[in-house]
Amino acid sequence: MNLLIVDSMTWTITILGWFIVFVALVFLIGVFITVPKLLNWGIKRSLRKKNKDAVKEISTDSLELSGETNAAIAMALHMFFNEMHDEESNVITIKQVKKRYSPWSSKVYSFNNVNFPR
Amino acid sequence: MKRIITLFGVFSVLFSLQFIGGGFEAFAAGTGAEETFMNHASNGLDTFWKFTGFYNLMSNPSNLIMIAVGLFFIFLAIKYDYEPLLLIPIGTGVILGNIPFAEGYQIGLYEKGSVLNYLYFGVQQGVYPPLIFLGIGAMTDFSSLISNPKLMILGAAAQVGIFATFLGASALGFTAQEAGAIGIIGGADGPTAIFLSSKLAPTLMGAIAIAAYSYMALVPVIQPPIMRLIIPKEERLIKMKPPRAVSKVEKIMFPIIGLLLTTFISPSALPLLGMLFFGNLLKESGVTERLADTARNSMINIVTILLGITVGASTQADYFLTTASLKIFGLGAVSFMVATAGGLFFARLMNLFLKGDNKINPLIGAAGVSAVPDSARVVQHEGLKNDPNNHLLMHAMAPNVSGVIGSAVAAGILLSFLL
Numbered sequence: 431m432n433l434l435i436v437d438s439m440t441w442t443i444t445i446l447g448w449f450i451v452f453v454a455l456v457f458l459i460g461v462f463i464t465v466p467k468l469l470n471w472g473i474k475r476s477l478r479k480k481n482k483d484a485v486k487e488i489s490t491d492s493l494e495l496s497g498e499t500n501a502a503i504a505m506a507l508h509m510f511f512n513e514m515h516d517e518e519s520n521v522i523t524i525k526q527v528k529k530r531y532s533p534w535s536s537k538v539y540s541f542n543n544v545n546f547p548r
Numbered sequence: 549m550k551r552i553i554t555l556f557g558v559f560s561v562l563f564s565l566q567f568i569g570g571g572f573e574a575f576a577a578g579t580g581a582e583e584t585f586m587n588h589a590s591n592g593l594d595t596f597w598k599f600t601g602f603y604n605l606m607s608n609p610s611n612l613i614m615i616a617v618g619l620f621f622i623f624l625a626i627k628y629d630y631e632p633l634l635l636i637p638i639g640t641g642v643i644l645g646n647i648p649f650a651e652g653y654q655i656g657l658y659e660k661g662s663v664l665n666y667l668y669f670g671v672q673q674g675v676y677p678p679l680i681f682l683g684i685g686a687m688t689d690f691s692s693l694i695s696n697p698k699l700m701i702l703g704a705a706a707q708v709g710i711f712a713t714f715l716g717a718s719a720l721g722f723t724a725q726e727a728g729a730i731g732i733i734g735g736a737d738g739p740t741a742i743f744l745s746s747k748l749a750p751t752l753m754g755a756i757a758i759a760a761y762s763y764m765a766l767v768p769v770i771q772p773p774i775m776r777l778i779i780p781k782e783e784r785l786i787k788m789k790p791p792r793a794v795s796k797v798e799k800i801m802f803p804i805i806g807l808l809l810t811t812f813i814s815p816s817a818l819p820l821l822g823m824l825f826f827g828n829l830l831k832e833s834g835v836t837e838r839l840a841d842t843a844r845n846s847m848i849n850i851v852t853i854l855l856g857i858t859v860g861a862s863t864q865a866d867y868f869l870t871t872a873s874l875k876i877f878g879l880g881a882v883s884f885m886v887a888t889a890g891g892l893f894f895a896r897l898m899n900l901f902l903k904g905d906n907k908i909n910p911l912i913g914a915a916g917v918s919a920v921p922d923s924a925r926v927v928q929h930e931g932l933k934n935d936p937n938n939h940l941l942m943h944a945m946a947p948n949v950s951g952v953i954g955s956a957v958a959a960g961i962l963l964s965f966l967l
Contacts, residue, residue, distance in 0.1 A: 435719060436715060436718045436719050437718075439724070440714070440715060440718045440724065440727070441715075443711075443714065443724075443728075443962070443965045443966070444711045444712075444714055444715050445711075446961075447710075447711055447714075447958060447961045447962060447965065448707060448708060448710075448711045448958075450813070450814070450957070450961050451704050451707045451954050451957050451958050451961065452701070452704045452705075453813075454704075454809070454810060454813045454814065454954075454957050455700050455701060455703060455704040455950060455953070455954055455957075456701065456704070457809060457813070458697070458700055458805075458806065458809055458810070458953075459697045459698055459700050459701060461805055461809065462693075462694055462697035462700075462802070462805075463697050463698075465798060465801060465805070466795075466798060469795065469797060469798065495793050496790070496792065496793060497790060497791075497792075497793050499793075500793050
Protein backbone atom coordinates (compact mmCIF):
# COMPACT_ATOMS: atom_id res chain seq x y z
CA MET A 431 0.00 0.00 0.00
CA ASN A 432 1.64 3.19 -1.15
CA LEU A 433 -0.11 6.32 0.06
CA LEU A 434 1.91 8.43 -2.38
CA ILE A 435 0.01 6.98 -5.33
CA VAL A 436 -3.25 8.35 -3.94
CA ASP A 437 -4.41 11.30 -6.01
CA SER A 438 -4.60 14.83 -4.66
CA MET A 439 -8.42 14.76 -4.62
CA THR A 440 -8.36 11.91 -2.08
CA TRP A 441 -5.94 13.82 0.13
CA THR A 442 -8.16 16.89 -0.15
CA ILE A 443 -11.28 14.96 0.87
CA THR A 444 -9.39 13.36 3.77
CA ILE A 445 -8.00 16.55 5.24
CA LEU A 446 -10.95 18.80 4.45
CA GLY A 447 -13.51 16.20 5.55
CA TRP A 448 -11.92 15.72 8.96
CA PHE A 449 -11.49 19.45 9.33
CA ILE A 450 -15.20 20.06 8.61
CA VAL A 451 -16.23 17.43 11.20
CA PHE A 452 -14.03 19.24 13.72
CA VAL A 453 -15.43 22.64 12.80
CA ALA A 454 -19.03 21.37 13.04
CA LEU A 455 -18.50 19.95 16.51
CA VAL A 456 -16.43 22.92 17.72
CA PHE A 457 -19.29 25.14 16.56
CA LEU A 458 -21.72 23.01 18.58
CA ILE A 459 -19.40 23.22 21.60
CA GLY A 460 -19.37 27.01 21.31
CA VAL A 461 -23.14 27.11 21.17
CA PHE A 462 -23.61 24.79 24.11
CA ILE A 463 -21.13 26.69 26.25
CA THR A 464 -23.03 29.89 25.46
CA VAL A 465 -26.59 28.58 25.92
CA PRO A 466 -26.40 28.01 29.73
CA LYS A 467 -24.78 31.43 30.15
CA LEU A 468 -27.62 33.05 28.21
CA LEU A 469 -30.20 31.12 30.23
CA ASN A 470 -28.58 32.16 33.52
CA TRP A 471 -28.44 35.75 32.35
CA GLY A 472 -32.17 35.62 31.54
CA ILE A 473 -33.01 34.13 34.95
CA LYS A 474 -30.90 36.74 36.78
CA ARG A 475 -32.59 39.51 34.83
CA SER A 476 -36.09 38.29 35.60
CA LEU A 477 -35.19 37.81 39.29
CA ARG A 478 -33.82 41.34 39.51
CA LYS A 479 -36.96 42.73 37.89
CA LYS A 480 -39.21 40.89 40.30
CA ASN A 481 -37.43 41.89 43.46
CA LYS A 482 -35.11 44.84 43.03
CA ASP A 483 -34.06 45.29 46.65
CA ALA A 484 -33.77 41.75 47.93
CA VAL A 485 -31.73 40.39 45.05
CA LYS A 486 -28.73 42.66 44.73
CA GLU A 487 -26.12 40.21 43.65
CA ILE A 488 -26.92 36.78 42.30
CA SER A 489 -23.98 34.52 41.68
CA THR A 490 -24.07 31.96 38.87
CA ASP A 491 -23.26 29.23 41.41
CA SER A 492 -26.48 29.91 43.27
CA LEU A 493 -28.44 29.28 40.06
CA GLU A 494 -26.73 26.02 39.23
CA LEU A 495 -27.93 23.14 41.33
CA SER A 496 -25.71 20.13 41.73
CA GLY A 497 -26.98 16.61 41.34
CA GLU A 498 -26.81 16.07 45.10
CA THR A 499 -28.98 19.14 45.79
CA ASN A 500 -31.51 17.99 43.23
CA ALA A 501 -31.58 14.54 44.79
CA ALA A 502 -32.11 16.03 48.28
CA ILE A 503 -34.97 18.25 47.06
CA ALA A 504 -36.57 15.34 45.21
CA MET A 505 -36.30 13.15 48.33
CA ALA A 506 -37.83 15.86 50.54
CA LEU A 507 -40.72 16.38 48.11
CA HIS A 508 -41.28 12.65 47.85
CA MET A 509 -41.41 12.27 51.63
CA PHE A 510 -43.64 15.32 52.04
CA PHE A 511 -46.19 14.13 49.49
CA ASN A 512 -46.12 10.57 50.80
CA GLU A 513 -46.86 11.65 54.34
CA MET A 514 -49.72 13.91 53.41
CA HIS A 515 -53.18 12.89 54.60
CA ASP A 516 -56.56 14.49 55.38
CA GLU A 517 -56.64 17.52 57.62
CA GLU A 518 -57.84 16.70 61.12
CA SER A 519 -59.31 18.73 63.99
CA ASN A 520 -56.47 17.78 66.35
CA VAL A 521 -59.02 17.51 69.23
CA ILE A 522 -58.54 14.35 71.17
CA THR A 523 -61.66 13.06 72.89
CA ILE A 524 -61.37 10.48 75.59
CA LYS A 525 -64.57 8.62 76.03
CA GLN A 526 -65.03 6.57 79.10
CA VAL A 527 -66.08 3.08 78.30
CA LYS A 528 -68.46 1.57 80.78
CA LYS A 529 -68.21 -2.11 81.18
CA ARG A 530 -71.65 -3.41 81.82
CA TYR A 531 -72.23 -6.99 82.72
CA SER A 532 -73.25 -9.27 79.93
CA PRO A 533 -73.28 -13.05 79.98
CA TRP A 534 -71.69 -12.94 76.54
CA SER A 535 -68.56 -11.38 77.87
CA SER A 536 -68.66 -12.93 81.28
CA LYS A 537 -65.42 -14.38 82.41
CA VAL A 538 -67.18 -17.01 84.42
CA TYR A 539 -68.44 -18.72 81.29
CA SER A 540 -65.05 -18.96 79.72
CA PHE A 541 -63.66 -21.26 82.39
CA ASN A 542 -64.51 -24.87 83.00
CA ASN A 543 -65.56 -25.41 86.50
CA VAL A 544 -63.22 -28.33 86.94
CA ASN A 545 -60.70 -28.37 89.67
CA PHE A 546 -57.51 -30.35 89.74
CA PRO A 547 -58.04 -33.59 91.59
CA ARG A 548 -56.72 -33.43 95.07
CA MET B 549 -59.96 -54.18 19.15
CA LYS B 550 -56.18 -54.51 19.10
CA ARG B 551 -56.43 -57.63 16.93
CA ILE B 552 -58.66 -55.87 14.41
CA ILE B 553 -56.22 -52.95 14.13
CA THR B 554 -53.26 -55.38 13.72
CA LEU B 555 -55.11 -57.30 10.97
CA PHE B 556 -56.03 -54.09 9.21
CA GLY B 557 -52.39 -52.98 9.38
CA VAL B 558 -51.11 -56.28 7.92
CA PHE B 559 -53.61 -56.15 5.03
CA SER B 560 -52.78 -52.57 4.22
CA VAL B 561 -49.04 -53.42 4.10
CA LEU B 562 -49.74 -56.37 1.79
CA PHE B 563 -51.90 -54.17 -0.40
CA SER B 564 -49.20 -51.54 -0.74
CA LEU B 565 -46.53 -54.20 -1.45
CA GLN B 566 -48.22 -55.23 -4.69
CA PHE B 567 -47.71 -51.71 -6.04
CA ILE B 568 -44.06 -51.71 -5.14
CA GLY B 569 -43.45 -55.13 -6.66
CA GLY B 570 -44.78 -54.28 -10.12
CA GLY B 571 -48.15 -52.83 -9.37
CA PHE B 572 -47.24 -49.57 -11.04
CA GLU B 573 -46.15 -51.37 -14.20
CA ALA B 574 -49.43 -53.28 -14.22
CA PHE B 575 -51.30 -50.02 -13.80
CA ALA B 576 -49.29 -48.40 -16.56
CA ALA B 577 -49.75 -51.41 -18.92
CA GLY B 578 -53.45 -51.27 -18.26
CA THR B 579 -53.62 -47.68 -19.37
CA GLY B 580 -51.11 -48.22 -22.20
CA ALA B 581 -48.83 -45.39 -21.18
CA GLU B 582 -45.94 -47.12 -19.46
CA GLU B 583 -43.16 -44.97 -20.86
CA THR B 584 -44.94 -41.67 -20.41
CA PHE B 585 -45.73 -42.39 -16.79
CA MET B 586 -42.23 -43.50 -15.95
CA ASN B 587 -40.82 -40.48 -17.74
CA HIS B 588 -43.12 -38.16 -15.84
CA ALA B 589 -42.20 -39.77 -12.54
CA SER B 590 -38.48 -39.58 -13.17
CA ASN B 591 -38.77 -36.07 -14.58
CA GLY B 592 -40.70 -34.99 -11.47
CA LEU B 593 -38.15 -36.52 -9.18
CA ASP B 594 -35.34 -35.00 -11.22
CA THR B 595 -36.94 -31.53 -11.06
CA PHE B 596 -37.51 -31.91 -7.34
CA TRP B 597 -33.86 -32.91 -6.89
CA LYS B 598 -32.71 -29.92 -8.91
CA PHE B 599 -34.78 -27.64 -6.71
CA THR B 600 -33.22 -28.92 -3.49
CA GLY B 601 -30.44 -27.09 -1.71
CA PHE B 602 -28.25 -30.23 -1.87
CA TYR B 603 -28.16 -30.20 -5.67
CA ASN B 604 -27.56 -26.44 -5.90
CA LEU B 605 -24.84 -26.66 -3.28
CA MET B 606 -22.78 -28.72 -5.73
CA SER B 607 -22.62 -25.81 -8.16
CA ASN B 608 -21.67 -23.35 -5.41
CA PRO B 609 -20.11 -25.08 -2.39
CA SER B 610 -18.82 -21.76 -1.00
CA ASN B 611 -22.30 -21.23 0.45
CA LEU B 612 -21.28 -23.69 3.16
CA ILE B 613 -18.54 -21.32 4.32
CA MET B 614 -21.04 -18.51 4.71
CA ILE B 615 -23.50 -20.77 6.54
CA ALA B 616 -20.65 -21.59 8.93
CA VAL B 617 -20.04 -17.83 9.36
CA GLY B 618 -23.73 -17.33 10.16
CA LEU B 619 -23.65 -20.13 12.72
CA PHE B 620 -20.51 -18.58 14.23
CA PHE B 621 -22.30 -15.24 14.63
CA ILE B 622 -25.18 -16.95 16.41
CA PHE B 623 -22.69 -18.79 18.61
CA LEU B 624 -20.88 -15.53 19.50
CA ALA B 625 -24.16 -13.84 20.35
CA ILE B 626 -25.48 -16.64 22.56
CA LYS B 627 -22.26 -17.84 24.18
CA TYR B 628 -20.41 -14.54 24.68
CA ASP B 629 -23.33 -12.11 24.57
CA TYR B 630 -21.62 -10.03 21.83
CA GLU B 631 -24.33 -7.67 20.54
CA PRO B 632 -26.96 -10.44 20.46
CA LEU B 633 -29.67 -8.08 19.21
CA LEU B 634 -27.65 -7.61 16.03
CA LEU B 635 -25.70 -10.82 15.62
CA ILE B 636 -28.67 -13.18 15.95
CA PRO B 637 -30.70 -11.51 13.15
CA ILE B 638 -27.57 -11.05 11.01
CA GLY B 639 -26.36 -14.62 11.64
CA THR B 640 -29.79 -16.02 10.76
CA GLY B 641 -29.85 -13.75 7.70
CA VAL B 642 -26.46 -15.06 6.58
CA ILE B 643 -27.78 -18.64 6.78
CA LEU B 644 -31.00 -17.63 5.01
CA GLY B 645 -29.16 -15.86 2.22
CA ASN B 646 -26.84 -18.79 1.61
CA ILE B 647 -29.28 -21.65 1.34
CA PRO B 648 -28.61 -22.74 -2.26
CA PHE B 649 -31.66 -22.50 -4.51
CA ALA B 650 -32.61 -22.71 -8.18
CA GLU B 651 -32.45 -19.21 -9.59
CA GLY B 652 -35.24 -17.53 -11.54
CA TYR B 653 -38.16 -18.30 -9.24
CA GLN B 654 -38.22 -15.12 -7.15
CA ILE B 655 -36.65 -16.72 -4.10
CA GLY B 656 -33.33 -14.99 -3.48
CA LEU B 657 -32.64 -11.58 -2.06
CA TYR B 658 -31.22 -10.28 -5.33
CA GLU B 659 -34.11 -11.59 -7.45
CA LYS B 660 -36.63 -8.92 -8.33
CA GLY B 661 -40.08 -9.54 -6.92
CA SER B 662 -39.01 -11.92 -4.15
CA VAL B 663 -40.18 -11.30 -0.59
CA LEU B 664 -36.60 -10.88 0.60
CA ASN B 665 -35.99 -8.39 -2.19
CA TYR B 666 -38.95 -6.32 -1.00
CA LEU B 667 -37.57 -6.30 2.54
CA TYR B 668 -34.12 -5.46 1.16
CA PHE B 669 -35.59 -2.35 -0.44
CA GLY B 670 -35.35 -0.61 2.92
CA VAL B 671 -31.62 -1.26 3.02
CA GLN B 672 -30.96 -0.46 -0.64
CA GLN B 673 -32.75 2.86 -0.51
CA GLY B 674 -31.44 3.76 2.95
CA VAL B 675 -34.87 3.68 4.64
CA TYR B 676 -33.96 1.62 7.71
CA PRO B 677 -30.90 3.56 9.00
CA PRO B 678 -32.78 6.86 9.59
CA LEU B 679 -35.53 4.94 11.41
CA ILE B 680 -32.88 3.34 13.63
CA PHE B 681 -31.49 6.81 14.29
CA LEU B 682 -34.96 7.98 15.30
CA GLY B 683 -35.06 5.24 17.92
CA ILE B 684 -31.50 6.00 19.07
CA GLY B 685 -32.43 9.67 19.48
CA ALA B 686 -35.50 8.74 21.51
CA MET B 687 -33.48 6.57 23.88
CA THR B 688 -30.33 8.70 24.28
CA ASP B 689 -29.82 11.09 27.16
CA PHE B 690 -27.58 13.89 25.95
CA SER B 691 -27.33 15.55 29.37
CA SER B 692 -23.72 14.42 29.97
CA LEU B 693 -22.79 16.05 26.67
CA ILE B 694 -24.70 19.26 27.43
CA SER B 695 -23.14 19.53 30.90
CA ASN B 696 -19.60 19.26 29.53
CA PRO B 697 -19.67 20.28 25.85
CA LYS B 698 -15.90 20.30 25.43
CA LEU B 699 -15.95 16.49 25.49
CA MET B 700 -17.72 16.68 22.14
CA ILE B 701 -14.36 17.33 20.49
CA LEU B 702 -13.31 13.74 21.31
CA GLY B 703 -16.16 12.54 19.07
CA ALA B 704 -14.61 14.54 16.25
CA ALA B 705 -11.09 13.31 16.98
CA ALA B 706 -12.11 9.67 16.75
CA GLN B 707 -13.50 10.25 13.24
CA VAL B 708 -9.88 10.15 12.07
CA GLY B 709 -10.58 6.42 11.61
CA ILE B 710 -13.04 7.18 8.81
CA PHE B 711 -10.70 9.41 6.87
CA ALA B 712 -7.59 7.28 7.43
CA THR B 713 -9.46 4.24 6.10
CA PHE B 714 -10.70 6.28 3.17
CA LEU B 715 -7.09 7.04 2.36
CA GLY B 716 -6.03 3.41 2.88
CA ALA B 717 -8.84 2.05 0.72
CA SER B 718 -7.93 4.47 -2.07
CA ALA B 719 -4.32 3.32 -1.86
CA LEU B 720 -5.47 -0.31 -2.12
CA GLY B 721 -7.11 0.45 -5.44
CA PHE B 722 -10.76 0.98 -4.56
CA THR B 723 -12.59 3.76 -6.40
CA ALA B 724 -13.20 7.01 -4.49
CA GLN B 725 -16.87 6.09 -3.89
CA GLU B 726 -15.99 2.60 -2.67
CA ALA B 727 -13.21 4.00 -0.47
CA GLY B 728 -15.67 6.46 1.09
CA ALA B 729 -18.14 3.68 1.83
CA ILE B 730 -15.40 1.50 3.33
CA GLY B 731 -14.02 4.39 5.36
CA ILE B 732 -17.27 4.83 7.24
CA ILE B 733 -16.62 1.51 9.01
CA GLY B 734 -14.22 3.60 11.13
CA GLY B 735 -17.24 5.52 12.38
CA ALA B 736 -18.29 2.34 14.23
CA ASP B 737 -21.88 3.06 13.41
CA GLY B 738 -23.83 0.31 11.62
CA PRO B 739 -26.78 2.36 10.35
CA THR B 740 -24.49 5.13 9.06
CA ALA B 741 -22.30 2.54 7.31
CA ILE B 742 -25.34 0.99 5.62
CA PHE B 743 -26.75 4.38 4.70
CA LEU B 744 -23.53 5.59 3.10
CA SER B 745 -22.63 2.34 1.36
CA SER B 746 -26.16 2.04 -0.10
CA LYS B 747 -25.58 5.41 -1.75
CA LEU B 748 -21.90 5.15 -2.70
CA ALA B 749 -21.11 1.46 -3.25
CA PRO B 750 -24.21 -0.77 -3.20
CA THR B 751 -22.23 -3.79 -4.39
CA LEU B 752 -19.99 -3.67 -1.32
CA MET B 753 -22.78 -2.98 1.15
CA GLY B 754 -23.05 -6.53 2.50
CA ALA B 755 -19.34 -6.74 3.29
CA ILE B 756 -19.23 -3.22 4.76
CA ALA B 757 -22.29 -3.78 6.96
CA ILE B 758 -21.04 -7.14 8.20
CA ALA B 759 -17.58 -5.70 8.90
CA ALA B 760 -19.06 -2.69 10.74
CA TYR B 761 -21.38 -4.78 12.90
CA SER B 762 -18.76 -7.45 13.56
CA TYR B 763 -16.21 -4.94 14.77
CA MET B 764 -18.88 -3.15 16.82
CA ALA B 765 -19.59 -6.45 18.52
CA LEU B 766 -15.86 -6.90 19.08
CA VAL B 767 -15.35 -3.47 20.70
CA PRO B 768 -14.72 -5.09 24.14
CA VAL B 769 -11.93 -7.14 22.54
CA ILE B 770 -10.36 -4.52 20.25
CA GLN B 771 -10.32 -1.42 22.45
CA PRO B 772 -8.84 -2.38 25.87
CA PRO B 773 -5.32 -3.33 24.62
CA ILE B 774 -5.07 -0.05 22.68
CA MET B 775 -6.26 1.88 25.75
CA ARG B 776 -3.62 0.26 27.95
CA LEU B 777 -0.96 0.86 25.32
CA ILE B 778 -1.62 4.57 24.86
CA ILE B 779 -2.72 5.76 28.31
CA PRO B 780 -0.17 5.53 31.15
CA LYS B 781 -1.32 4.07 34.46
CA GLU B 782 -1.34 7.37 36.40
CA GLU B 783 -3.53 9.06 33.78
CA ARG B 784 -5.99 6.18 33.89
CA LEU B 785 -6.57 7.02 37.57
CA ILE B 786 -7.72 10.61 37.00
CA LYS B 787 -11.08 11.27 38.62
CA MET B 788 -13.34 13.68 36.81
CA LYS B 789 -15.63 16.09 38.62
CA PRO B 790 -19.31 15.09 38.50
CA PRO B 791 -21.28 16.63 35.64
CA ARG B 792 -23.56 19.54 36.53
CA ALA B 793 -27.33 19.10 36.47
CA VAL B 794 -28.83 20.11 33.13
CA SER B 795 -32.06 22.09 33.01
CA LYS B 796 -35.05 20.95 31.01
CA VAL B 797 -34.83 24.01 28.74
CA GLU B 798 -31.28 23.07 27.78
CA LYS B 799 -32.35 19.50 27.07
CA ILE B 800 -35.13 20.72 24.78
CA MET B 801 -32.90 23.26 23.07
CA PHE B 802 -30.15 20.71 22.35
CA PRO B 803 -31.97 18.72 19.61
CA ILE B 804 -33.35 21.87 18.01
CA ILE B 805 -30.01 23.71 17.88
CA GLY B 806 -28.13 20.50 17.03
CA LEU B 807 -30.51 19.76 14.16
CA LEU B 808 -30.25 23.25 12.72
CA LEU B 809 -26.49 23.56 13.02
CA THR B 810 -25.40 20.12 11.85
CA THR B 811 -27.82 19.87 8.95
CA PHE B 812 -26.91 23.35 7.75
CA ILE B 813 -23.24 22.31 7.77
CA SER B 814 -23.84 18.91 6.21
CA PRO B 815 -27.27 18.69 4.52
CA SER B 816 -26.42 15.31 2.95
CA ALA B 817 -26.65 13.76 6.42
CA LEU B 818 -30.15 15.18 6.86
CA PRO B 819 -31.99 11.83 7.00
CA LEU B 820 -29.70 10.57 9.76
CA LEU B 821 -29.19 13.70 11.84
CA GLY B 822 -32.76 14.91 11.29
CA MET B 823 -34.18 11.67 12.64
CA LEU B 824 -31.66 11.49 15.51
CA PHE B 825 -32.53 14.94 16.81
CA PHE B 826 -36.24 14.47 16.09
CA GLY B 827 -36.23 11.33 18.23
CA ASN B 828 -34.45 13.20 21.01
CA LEU B 829 -36.95 16.06 20.83
CA LEU B 830 -39.79 13.52 21.19
CA LYS B 831 -38.09 12.29 24.38
CA GLU B 832 -37.14 15.62 25.90
CA SER B 833 -40.22 17.66 25.03
CA GLY B 834 -42.11 15.72 27.70
CA VAL B 835 -45.41 16.00 25.83
CA THR B 836 -44.93 13.23 23.26
CA GLU B 837 -44.08 10.37 25.56
CA ARG B 838 -46.22 7.91 23.57
CA LEU B 839 -44.37 8.67 20.33
CA ALA B 840 -40.98 8.55 22.04
CA ASP B 841 -41.93 5.25 23.64
CA THR B 842 -42.90 3.74 20.27
CA ALA B 843 -39.74 5.07 18.60
CA ARG B 844 -37.36 3.68 21.24
CA ASN B 845 -39.09 0.32 21.71
CA SER B 846 -41.43 -1.19 19.13
CA MET B 847 -40.23 0.69 16.08
CA ILE B 848 -36.49 0.32 16.58
CA ASN B 849 -37.01 -3.37 17.39
CA ILE B 850 -38.98 -4.00 14.19
CA VAL B 851 -36.46 -2.12 12.06
CA THR B 852 -33.52 -3.89 13.74
CA ILE B 853 -35.07 -7.26 12.90
CA LEU B 854 -35.66 -6.29 9.25
CA LEU B 855 -32.26 -4.63 8.90
CA GLY B 856 -30.37 -7.49 10.53
CA ILE B 857 -32.02 -10.25 8.57
CA THR B 858 -31.73 -8.51 5.18
CA VAL B 859 -28.16 -7.32 5.69
CA GLY B 860 -27.27 -10.87 6.72
CA ALA B 861 -29.08 -12.32 3.71
CA SER B 862 -27.26 -9.93 1.38
CA THR B 863 -24.04 -11.87 1.98
CA GLN B 864 -24.67 -14.55 -0.64
CA ALA B 865 -21.40 -16.38 -1.12
CA ASP B 866 -21.07 -15.59 -4.84
CA TYR B 867 -21.40 -11.86 -4.08
CA PHE B 868 -19.59 -11.86 -0.76
CA LEU B 869 -16.63 -14.24 -0.89
CA THR B 870 -14.27 -12.06 -2.89
CA THR B 871 -10.85 -10.57 -2.27
CA ALA B 872 -12.53 -7.17 -2.00
CA SER B 873 -14.45 -8.40 1.06
CA LEU B 874 -11.22 -9.60 2.66
CA LYS B 875 -9.63 -6.21 2.05
CA ILE B 876 -12.72 -4.52 3.55
CA PHE B 877 -12.46 -6.65 6.68
CA GLY B 878 -8.77 -5.81 7.02
CA LEU B 879 -9.36 -2.11 6.50
CA GLY B 880 -12.30 -2.21 8.95
CA ALA B 881 -10.11 -3.62 11.72
CA VAL B 882 -7.43 -0.99 11.08
CA SER B 883 -9.99 1.81 11.01
CA PHE B 884 -11.41 0.76 14.38
CA MET B 885 -7.94 0.78 15.90
CA VAL B 886 -7.03 4.13 14.34
CA ALA B 887 -10.32 5.67 15.52
CA THR B 888 -9.78 4.45 19.08
CA ALA B 889 -6.17 5.63 19.10
CA GLY B 890 -7.22 9.02 17.64
CA GLY B 891 -9.71 9.60 20.46
CA LEU B 892 -7.21 8.54 23.13
CA PHE B 893 -4.35 10.69 21.83
CA PHE B 894 -6.62 13.70 21.54
CA ALA B 895 -7.85 13.23 25.11
CA ARG B 896 -4.23 13.27 26.30
CA LEU B 897 -3.60 16.36 24.21
CA MET B 898 -6.63 18.09 25.75
CA ASN B 899 -5.28 17.39 29.22
CA LEU B 900 -2.21 19.49 28.44
CA PHE B 901 -4.46 22.54 28.25
CA LEU B 902 -6.75 21.71 31.17
CA LYS B 903 -6.00 22.60 34.76
CA GLY B 904 -6.91 21.18 38.18
CA ASP B 905 -10.16 19.27 38.50
CA ASN B 906 -11.11 20.16 34.92
CA LYS B 907 -8.69 17.50 33.69
CA ILE B 908 -10.30 14.58 31.93
CA ASN B 909 -9.55 10.89 32.21
CA PRO B 910 -8.04 10.14 28.76
CA LEU B 911 -9.68 6.71 28.71
CA ILE B 912 -12.95 8.39 27.70
CA GLY B 913 -11.32 9.32 24.38
CA ALA B 914 -11.87 5.71 23.28
CA ALA B 915 -15.61 6.28 23.52
CA GLY B 916 -15.35 8.82 20.69
CA VAL B 917 -15.94 5.95 18.25
CA SER B 918 -19.67 5.94 18.13
CA ALA B 919 -20.44 2.30 18.99
CA VAL B 920 -23.17 3.33 21.47
CA PRO B 921 -23.13 2.36 24.28
CA ASP B 922 -20.56 -0.42 24.04
CA SER B 923 -17.46 1.73 23.86
CA ALA B 924 -18.65 3.81 26.85
CA ARG B 925 -19.20 0.54 28.73
CA VAL B 926 -15.66 -0.58 27.85
CA VAL B 927 -14.30 2.73 29.21
CA GLN B 928 -16.26 2.25 32.44
CA HIS B 929 -14.93 -1.28 32.74
CA GLU B 930 -11.31 -0.20 32.16
CA GLY B 931 -11.71 2.68 34.62
CA LEU B 932 -12.98 0.33 37.30
CA LYS B 933 -10.11 -2.07 36.66
CA ASN B 934 -7.64 0.67 37.56
CA ASP B 935 -9.64 2.21 40.39
CA PRO B 936 -12.76 0.44 41.68
CA ASN B 937 -14.22 3.82 42.75
CA ASN B 938 -13.73 5.63 39.46
CA HIS B 939 -16.99 5.52 37.50
CA LEU B 940 -16.47 6.93 34.01
CA LEU B 941 -19.68 5.79 32.32
CA MET B 942 -21.53 9.11 32.40
CA HIS B 943 -18.42 11.02 31.28
CA ALA B 944 -17.78 8.52 28.48
CA MET B 945 -21.32 8.86 27.19
CA ALA B 946 -20.54 12.45 26.11
CA PRO B 947 -17.88 11.59 23.50
CA ASN B 948 -19.86 8.47 22.66
CA VAL B 949 -22.99 10.32 21.55
CA SER B 950 -20.96 13.10 19.97
CA GLY B 951 -19.26 10.31 17.99
CA VAL B 952 -22.69 9.41 16.57
CA ILE B 953 -23.19 13.02 15.52
CA GLY B 954 -19.61 13.24 14.22
CA SER B 955 -19.85 10.07 12.12
CA ALA B 956 -23.18 11.18 10.65
CA VAL B 957 -21.65 14.56 9.75
CA ALA B 958 -18.64 12.75 8.24
CA ALA B 959 -21.00 10.54 6.22
CA GLY B 960 -22.74 13.65 4.93
CA ILE B 961 -19.41 15.22 3.98
CA LEU B 962 -18.29 12.09 2.12
CA LEU B 963 -21.65 11.95 0.34
CA SER B 964 -21.42 15.55 -0.78
CA PHE B 965 -17.84 15.05 -2.01
CA LEU B 966 -18.30 11.71 -3.73
CA LEU B 967 -21.90 11.39 -4.92
